[in-house]
Amino acid sequence: MPVSHQNSFASLDLGSNSFHLLVVKQQQNTLEVVLRQGKKIQLAAGLDANNSLSKEAQQRGLACLKGFAQHLTNIPNENLGIVATSTLRKAVNAQEFLTQAEQILNHKIKV
Numbered sequence: 001m002p003v004s005h006q007n008s009f010a011s012l013d014l015g016s017n018s019f020h021l022l023v024v025k026q027q028q029n030t031l032e033v034v035l036r037q038g039k040k041i042q043l044a045a046g047l048d049a050n051n052s053l054s055k056e057a058q059q060r061g062l063a064c065l066k067g068f069a070q071h072l073t074n075i076p077n078e079n080l081g082i083v084a085t086s087t088l089r090k091a092v093n094a095q096e097f098l099t100q101a102e103q104i105l106n107h108k109i110k111v
Helices: 055-069 086-090 094-105
Strands: 008-014 018-027 030-040 080-084
Touching: 018 055, 030 055, 055 094, 080 086, 080 094, 086 094
Parallel strands: 008 080
Antiparallel strands: 008 018, 018 030
């Protein structure tokens, strides 16, 4: 169920091994964890000798992001941070993945 609150914040980490989503809600002076999810994607395992990210690895990542996206629809853009780590810095075709991921998430990803 999507969170709908101006005091909601989310962080999404697109790691080399797994993707992690954290959604919190500010209540007075504390943060309450609303959702914490992690999924093993093994993006780095999809890099070949030329640092090209395989279609299979990209599809695993994008499928995960489609599931995560439903939890982000009502989070204000300024309250959402998405970062990608090592694998997407190395991959020569990272932009192919990032373009699709940003469309799914409707948010820019920092690499």
